[in-house]
Amino acid sequence: MSFFERDYREIITKAVCGKGKKFTEATNTISPSHRPTSILGCWVINHIYNAKKKGDHVEVTGSYDINVWYSYNDNTKTEVVTERVNYCDHVRLSVKDENCISDDLEVVAKAVQQPNCLECKIAAQGQKIVVEVEREFIVDVIGETKLCVKVDPNGCEKDDDYEYDLSSDDFSDIETDFLPSSSSSSSEE
Numbered sequence: 001m002s003f004f005e006r007d008y009r010e011i012i013t014k015a016v017c018g019k020g021k022k023f024t025e026a027t028n029t030i031s032p033s034h035r036p037t038s039i040l041g042c043w044v045i046n047h048i049y050n051a052k053k054k055g056d057h058v059e060v061t062g063s064y065d066i067n068v069w070y071s072y073n074d075n076t077k078t079e080v081v082t083e084r085v086n087y088c089d090h091v092r093l094s095v096k097d098e099n100c101i102s103d104d105l106e107v108v109a110k111a112v113q114q115p116n117c118l119e120c121k122i123a124a125q126g127q128k129i130v131v132e133v134e135r136e137f138i139v140d141v142i143g144e145t146k147l148c149v150k151v152d153p154n155g156c157e158k159d160d161d162y163e164y165d166l167s168s169d170d171f172s173d174i175e176t177d178f179l180p181s182s183s184s185s186s187s188e189e
Helices: 003-007
Strands: 008-030 036-054 057-072 077-096 106-122 129-150
Touching: 008 057, 008 106, 036 077, 036 106, 036 129, 057 106, 057 129, 077 129
Parallel strands: none
Antiparallel strands: 008 077, 008 129, 036 057, 057 077, 106 129
């Protein structure tokens, strides 16, 4: 038996083999049914996404709805326009472990910044609405890798050195109101 076989073990386990992060600002143009006079509000809802590894990066595809509340007809009427936006973000892996031994990789993506409206304004031509949206993702690529661990020559020993003496003064500050009393009758009757 060689020195390596006696003192070390190779363990195959799942580990994070890649990490990445990407912040995106996108400009979306919305065409309302009426010529807007002013913007009254804008919000982004119904965000869904999924991620998969593609080569050296992770591709996050998703969509969200932009809702814009605006006035028209010289601020005499209002309307909400909704537009579905699809996107595809390529997240570069800044950390890559080349020691991954499997091709069956799991990708976990988390939106650390859900799509959020930064600015909503009427375009210079006056007919369209321009919405600036931000979003940010972090991704982890999980795969199998090998670890090399040193083996303790004594093995795993049970440690019985931890015995507790509940009568010691170390426990005098613990409230014992919840404990049942040792006698069932009271001396103050």
